Amino acid sequence: MKLKQRVVVLCAVLFLLGLAKVFLLDGGEGSAASRRDLRAFRKMEASLALAKGARLTHTLQSPWEVAAQWVGPREVYPDETPELAAVLNALATARVERADVGYKGTQLKALLVLDGGQKVVFKPKRYTRDYVVEGEPYAGYDRHNAEIAAFHLDRILGFRRAPLVVGRFMNLRTEIKPVATDQLLSTFLMHGNNTCFYGKCYYCRETEPACAEGDVMEGSVTLWLPDVWPLQKHRHPWGRTYREGKLARWEYDESYCEAVKKMPPYDAGPRLLDVIDTAIFDYLIGNADRHHYESFQDDGGASMLILLDNAKSFGNPALDERSILAPLYQCCMVRVSTWNRLNLLKGGVLSSAMTQATAHDPAFPVLTGPHLSALDRRLNGVLSTVRQCMETQGADNTLIEDRMNLPHP
Numbered sequence: 001m002k003l004k005q006r007v008v009v010l011c012a013v014l015f016l017l018g019l020a021k022v023f024l025l026d027g028g029e030g031s032a033a034s035r036r037d038l039r040a041f042r043k044m045e046a047s048l049a050l051a052k053g054a055r056l057t058h059t060l061q062s063p064w065e066v067a068a069q070w071v072g073p074r075e076v077y078p079d080e081t082p083e084l085a086a087v088l089n090a091l092a093t094a095r096v097e098r099a100d101v102g103y104k105g106t107q108l109k110a111l112l113v114l115d116g117g118q119k120v121v122f123k124p125k126r127y128t129r130d131y132v133v134e135g136e137p138y139a140g141y142d143r144h145n146a147e148i149a150a151f152h153l154d155r156i157l158g159f160r161r162a163p164l165v166v167g168r169f170m171n172l173r174t175e176i177k178p179v180a181t182d183q184l185l186s187t188f189l190m191h192g193n194n195t196c197f198y199g200k201c202y203y204c205r206e207t208e209p210a211c212a213e214g215d216v217m218e219g220s221v222t223l224w225l226p227d228v229w230p231l232q233k234h235r236h237p238w239g240r241t242y243r244e245g246k247l248a249r250w251e252y253d254e255s256y257c258e259a260v261k262k263m264p265p266y267d268a269g270p271r272l273l274d275v276i277d278t279a280i281f282d283y284l285i286g287n288a289d290r291h292h293y294e295s296f297q298d299d300g301g302a303s304m305l306i307l308l309d310n311a312k313s314f315g316n317p318a319l320d321e322r323s324i325l326a327p328l329y330q331c332c333m334v335r336v337s338t339w340n341r342l343n344l345l346k347g348g349v350l351s352s353a354m355t356q357a358t359a360h361d362p363a364f365p366v367l368t369g370p371h372l373s374a375l376d377r378r379l380n381g382v383l384s385t386v387r388q389c390m391e392t393q394g395a396d397n398t399l400i401e402d403r404m405n406l407p408h409p
Helices: 003-023 031-047 063-070 084-093 144-157 172-179 256-260 271-285 322-331 336-344 349-357 369-393
Strands: 096-101 110-114 118-124 165-171 188-191 194-197 216-223 231-235 292-296
Touching (some): 031 336, 063 084, 084 165, 084 216, 118 144, 144 165, 144 216, 144 271, 144 336, 165 172, 172 194, 256 322, 271 292, 271 322, 271 336, 271 369, 336 369, 349 369
Antiparallel strands (some): 096 110, 110 118, 118 216, 165 216, 231 292
16 A cells, blocks of 8 residues: 555544544443434534524414423423424513512522413523622522523533523513512612512512613523422532531542442432533533532432522633532543533534524523633533543543433323
8 A cells, every 4th residue: 555545544544533532432332322412412403593483383282381291300391392492482471470579599589470370480680791790609699691591501411401491571560560469569669760679588688679771670581390390409419518617528528429329319320420410510600509409309319400590600701610510520420421412512512502592582692702611611621520530440430321211201
């Protein structure tokens, strides 16, 4: 074989190896699994852009009935959801039947009932998009745009464990006050020409209301999960103490993950891998505030970890809080499907996908340029962490095959 031919063959081999690095499993799995992950990624890409103003045209069901039927033990919405744009549009436009103070928690929110009896949570805008929240990574008010962005990141990552969220502009005078409870109405006030309210919550103060621009308030609307799927709250094993000078065990014990692996529900089933998926998700969005999490009740540890309450995210695009990744770098394990998806999103694909996914949201632009860049930068940090694990303990011990595709009941 001539030298020129050898060079061509060598280049072809190197090219194929490069493709394998992106599309095949680093853990030595067969190509069938990698092709499955690649097909899922392509379907996600094709469905990212959601039509503006979409409505249901082929069903007699309401948008709420459609969304309720999507929910299963391992997903809030299925892989293919042609009606997703219509459901989100209904969330953004449906008439408000009733408005009350938020159901619980530390942050300001309102509980709304939309036309047809659908409960939703409304979180008001507190900051401009380019405002940087200084201090601890969990500091500041909730960010409504963070809830929107987190939902779309859940779609992009293929987790499908976050409730549906959309931006909405609400006229407080015409849409909320006429149907508000006395308890909510008692928290309304005026700042100049702007209508404001401060609600009822642990940190809610009359001196710190959320204010509209005139009567119109920007916010996020989160679809309430169906009542037939009651939630169970769990303390996060990697939760913070929130006490100055007092560390949680995981912050000083390098063998902490080994102890977690011996505790139910982390000793069997998918829950520990869900926690690690969630750590990756939270690191990408900058959420260091997941001290508790929810799953479905009576699940025996088999249901998903539901990605609720993501509003303490996207506060400071310059801050990469590595401690959020503790479940990943202490356990040194991750699903192969998650690893494959992350590799397919590198090189700027993640930020581009986020822009495309949110392009038709009423609150667009949902994220600023620095926050989009932070997504790509943090993704590189996650990939580097997994590679370090593979170098120290081998790919077979790091990449875990566990997709848990459970059927709907």
